[in-house]
Amino acid sequence: MKGLYYNGTAAEYREDLPMPVPEPGESLIKIHYSAVCNTDKEIRKGYRPSFRGVMGHEFVGEVVSSPDPVFHGKRVVGELNAACGTCIYCRTGRPTHCSNRKVLGMDSKDGCFAEYMTIDTSLLHIVPDELPDTQAIFTEPLAAAMEILTQIHISPDKNAAVLGDGRLALLTAQVLALTGIDLTVIGRHPEKLELFRPFAKTTTCGEKEGYEYVAECTGSESGLPQAMELVRKKGTIILKSTYAGKVSLDMSMAAVNELTIVGSRCGPFEPALRLLKDKKIHLPEIELYDLKDFEKAFASPAFKAGFAFTD
Structure with a gap:
């Protein structure tokens, strides 16, 4: 599998990554688009020195398999933080600050700069039919x-x-x-x-x-x-x-x-999807690259740059 892997000191394009296997409660996602965030750039500067794995957390994709049949074949976006459900922050309504959380592309969890990824199913949100991928990709930052x-x-x-x-x-x-x-x-x-x-x-x-x-x-x-x-x-x-x-x-x-x-960091996905669907937020088009050209994507002066995954 193709992917952009952070090895602790640098990002590297690879074509030998194993296909991810969902753990209990997870869904398998085929990535359509993924986008570069400033946080990804900071990871390359040492923001998450202990992280090793596939980078990226902003994505639009299609559900290949899921324990929840509602998501089968659906286009989805997804949240970053998979919480444990038992720590003090989970028990007091602060799951994005979970002491044991796994964070897509940042902490203990491979992200979306690859052809496929897995994600906790509870983090998925279905993209409305009328919202194109090139706009849905802005859900997480919005x-x-x-x-x-x-x-x-x-x-x-x-x-x-x-x-x-x-x-x-x-x-x-x-x-x-x-x-x-x-x-x-x-x-x-x-x-x-x-x-x-x-x-x-x-x-x-x-x-x-x-x-x-x-x-x-x-x-x-x-x-x-x-x-x-x-x-x-x-x-x-x-x-x-x-x-x-x-x-x-x-x-x-x-x-x-x-x-x-x-x-202030992570926020609510459903209201963001509604604003995008209703065209209340107006954004320039994302500039798309092949994954092997990741250096160009990271250096792009465009409003938003990212990767397109094609068959």
């Missing part, structure tokens, strides 16, 4: 953006800023815009900011202490320090970036200014 709305109450009579002008920023900004809030997107690239103009104000220079909410979506270690300058006293920072690195901060700013900092 769900992550929607997690913000499950974590904090966004008061639409206040204002917000999204810091960043890349993929995560575009998804996060569109989700926040659905609340009707006064929204500003702060980026570095005027050509990228054009994508945000239909639903937000855009600028390359934000206003210091100008925003009640700041969603940090830069994917850079400079993002959080900048967000702390942009947010108002007693305001809220939503930290969406995942990167392998350390940040030096004057944490007295957080205490003295009484800031709330909320880490």
